[in-house]
Amino acid sequence: MISVRETNSLMTGKDILSMRVARMLFGRNLSSRVSSDELHILNQAQWSLRTLDSGVTLFDQGDDCQSVTVLISGWALRQQNLPDGKRQILDFVLPGSLLGFSSSARNSYGIETVTPCVVVSLPLRQFYTLLSRVPALAIRVAEIVAESEVRAYTHVTNLGRRSAKERVASFIVQMMQRMADIGSHSSPYQFELPITQVAIADALGLSNEHVCRTLSKLTADGRIRMKGHRITVLDPKALMRDACIDLTSAMSLENSAEIEAALAA
Amino acid sequence: MISVRETNSLMTGKDILSMRVARMLFGRNLSSRVSSDELHILNQAQWSLRTLDSGVTLFDQGDDCQSVTVLISGWALRQQNLPDGKRQILDFVLPGSLLGFSSSARNSYGIETVTPCVVVSLPLRQFYTLLSRVPALAIRVAEIVAESEVRAYTHVTNLGRRSAKERVASFIVQMMQRMADIGSHSSPYQFELPITQVAIADALGLSNEHVCRTLSKLTADGRIRMKGHRITVLDPKALMRDACIDLTSAMSLENSAEIEAALAA
DNA sequence: CGACTCCTTGACTTGTCTCAACCTAAGTGG
DNA sequence: CCACTTAGGTTGAGACAAGTCAAGGAGTCG
Numbered sequence: 001m002i003s004v005r006e007t008n009s010l011m012t013g014k015d016i017l018s019m020r021v022a023r024m025l026f027g028r029n030l031s032s033r034v035s036s037d038e039l040h041i042l043n044q045a046q047w048s049l050r051t052l053d054s055g056v057t058l059f060d061q062g063d064d065c066q067s068v069t070v071l072i073s074g075w076a077l078r079q080q081n082l083p084d085g086k087r088q089i090l091d092f093v094l095p096g097s098l099l100g101f102s103s104s105a106r107n108s109y110g111i112e113t114v115t116p117c118v119v120v121s122l123p124l125r126q127f128y129t130l131l132s133r134v135p136a137l138a139i140r141v142a143e144i145v146a147e148s149e150v151r152a153y154t155h156v157t158n159l160g161r162r163s164a165k166e167r168v169a170s171f172i173v174q175m176m177q178r179m180a181d182i183g184s185h186s187s188p189y190q191f192e193l194p195i196t197q198v199a200i201a202d203a204l205g206l207s208n209e210h211v212c213r214t215l216s217k218l219t220a221d222g223r224i225r226m227k228g229h230r231i232t233v234l235d236p237k238a239l240m241r242d243a244c245i246d247l248t249s250a251m252s253l254e255n256s257a258e259i260e261a262a263l264a265a
Numbered sequence: 266m267i268s269v270r271e272t273n274s275l276m277t278g279k280d281i282l283s284m285r286v287a288r289m290l291f292g293r294n295l296s297s298r299v300s301s302d303e304l305h306i307l308n309q310a311q312w313s314l315r316t317l318d319s320g321v322t323l324f325d326q327g328d329d330c331q332s333v334t335v336l337i338s339g340w341a342l343r344q345q346n347l348p349d350g351k352r353q354i355l356d357f358v359l360p361g362s363l364l365g366f367s368s369s370a371r372n373s374y375g376i377e378t379v380t381p382c383v384v385v386s387l388p389l390r391q392f393y394t395l396l397s398r399v400p401a402l403a404i405r406v407a408e409i410v411a412e413s414e415v416r417a418y419t420h421v422t423n424l425g426r427r428s429a430k431e432r433v434a435s436f437i438v439q440m441m442q443r444m445a446d447i448g449s450h451s452s453p454y455q456f457e458l459p460i461t462q463v464a465i466a467d468a469l470g471l472s473n474e475h476v477c478r479t480l481s482k483l484t485a486d487g488r489i490r491m492k493g494h495r496i497t498v499l500d501p502k503a504l505m506r507d508a509c510i511d512l513t514s515a516m517s518l519e520n521s522a523e524i525e526a527a528l529a530a
Numbered sequence: 531c532g533a534c535t536c537c538t539t540g541a542c543t544t545g546t547c548t549c550a551a552c553c554t555a556a557g558t559g560g
Numbered sequence: 561c562c563a564c565t566t567a568g569g570t571t572g573a574g575a576c577a578a579g580t581c582a583a584g585g586a587g588t589c590g
Contacts, residue, residue, distance in 0.1 A: 138403030160470030205425030
C-alpha cells in the first residue's frame with residue numbers, strides 16, 4: 001500500500017505536484033534543460049492524481065486516447081491481447097514512464113498495474129498545449145518515447161532470435177540494469193521482481209512451464225538464486241554469456257553497476 | 266535507381282530541400298501545425314543530402330549518435346545482430362521515417378538500405394537546436410517516434426504469440442496497410458516488396474525455408490499470389506483471419522483501403 | 531558458359547508447447 | 561484454530577511446430 005504520508009506530501013498543493021511530475025520526467029537534468037519561464041508554465045499544469053490498486057486496468061487496448069499519464073510510483077505493464085485469448089506483455093512500466101501518448105486516436109496496447117500505483121494524468125489536449133509552450137518538454141517526451149522504442153526493439157530481438165534460456169537470461173540482465181538505473185536497491189545484483197512466472201512467460205513469448213524449467217536450470221547452474229520474488233544474480237558474466245549479449249551492451253551495464261556502486265559508497 | 270530529374274529538383278536550392286524535409290515529416294498537416302515564423306526557421310536548417318546504393322550501411326549498431334537522418338525515398342531496414350551471427354530485422358523503414366534520434370549516446374540498432382535511397386541528415390546538435398526553436402517539430406518528432414514504437418510493439422506480439430502462418434499473414438497485411446498509407450500503388454491489394462525471403466525470415470524470427478513453405482501454403486490456399494516481388498492479396502478477410510487479427514485493427518485497415526480507393530477515383 | 535544469389539522441396543531433429551498431475555503457501559470463513 | 565479454497569509454482573510424458581541439413585532448380589550477371 002501507498003503510505004499516507006507520501007500521498008499527503010503529493011497533495012500539499014497543485015504546484016508541488018506538477019513540480020514533482022516535472023522532476024519525474026526530466027530526472028536530475030531538470031534545472032539544466034528547463035528555463036525558469038518554462039518551469040513556471042510547467043508548474044501551472046493541472047495534473048490530476050490517482051492511487052490505484054494492483055491488478056487494475058488503467059486503460060484497454062483500443063480505447064480512445066484521452067489523456068496522458070505519468071507513473072509516479074509502483075509497477076505496471078503494457079500488454080496486447082489476441083482475439084484467441086493469448087496475451088503478450090510488451091514492457092514493464094517503471095516510475096517516470098509516460099503512458100498513452102500516441103499520434104493515433106486509439107491506444108494500441110493496454111496498461112495494467114502490477115503493484116499499487118500512484119499516477120498523474122492530464123487531458124491530451126492540455127498536454128499538447130503544454131508541449132507547444134515548453135519545447136524542452138516536447139524534446140524530453142520524444143526522448144522518453146525513444147527510450148521505450150529502444151526497449152521494444154531489444155524485445156523484438158529477444159523474441160525473434162533468442163532461445164528460451166537466452167531470453168530468460170537476458171530478461172534478468174535487463175531488469176537488473178533497469179532496477180539499478182532507478183537505484184531502488186542497495187546492491188545492483190539483487191532485486192525484487194513483483195511479477196509471477198506467468199507474466200514472465202507472457203513477456204518472453206514462452207509457456208509458464210518452460211519459464212519455470214529454465215529458471216530452475218539457471219539456478220542449478222549457479223547463475224542466480226531465487227527466494228520468493230527476490231532474485232540474486234550470482235554470476236553476472238556467465239548470465240550475460242547465457243543471454244548471448246555482446247560486449248558493447250555489457251559495457252554499458254558494467255558502467256551503470258559501477259556508477260551504482262560509487263553512489264552507494 | 267533514383268532518376269536524375271528527382272535528384273536535381275531536390276538540389277535546386279537549400280531552402281527547397283529543407284522545405285521538402287518539412288513536408289516529409291509533417292505530411293499534409295504542415296501548414297496547419299507550423300506557424301509561418303516556425304516555417305522560416307525550419308527552412309534555414311542545413312540538411313545535407315546523400316544518395317545511397319542498395320545494400321549500404323547507413324550506420325551500425327553501437328555507433329555514436331552523431332546525426333539525425335530522414336529517409337526521403339527508397340526502402341531501408343533497422344536491424345540488430347547477435348554476437349553468434351544471428352540477425353533480427355526490427356522494422357522496414359519507409360520514406361518519411363526519422364533515423365538515429367535517440368537519447369542514448371550509441372545507436373542500439375543499425376540501418377541498411379534495401380533499395381537505392383535518398384536521405385538527408387543534420388548533426389544531432391543542430392537538430393536539437395531546431396527542436397527547441399520549433400516546438401511543433403519537437404511534437405511531431407515525438408509522434409513519429411511513437412508511431413514506430415507502436416509498430417515495434419505489434420512486432421513484439423507477432424513474434425511472441427503468433428505461429429509462423431499467423432506471422433507471415435499479419436506481415437503481409439501490415440505491409441499492405443503501410444504501402445496504402447504512402448499511396449505508392451494504384452490498388453491497395455497489390456504491391457511490390459523489394460526484399461528477399463531471407464529478410465522476411467529475419468524480420469519474423471523464422472528460418473527462410475519455413476517462410477518459403479508458409480508463403481507457398483498461403484498461395485495454395487488462395488490468400489495471395491506472388492510474381493517475383495509483387496504480391497497480390499486475393500482474399501484480405503481470410504488473410505486477416507489467418508493472421509489472427511481482431512476486428513478493431515481490421516477496421517482501421519478497411520478505412521484506409523476505402524480512403525485509398527476514394528483517392529484513386 | 532559458369533558463378534552467383536535466391537528460392538524450393540524433402541527428410542530428419544529438436545526446442546518448446548500442451549496436458550495432466552501434484553505441491554506449496556497464503557488467504558478465508560466457519 | 562483448522563479445513564477449505566485458490567493462485568502460483570514444479571515436474572513428467574508425449575506431441576508438434578519450426579529448425580537444420582542437404583540437394584537441386586530458377587533466374588541473373590559478367
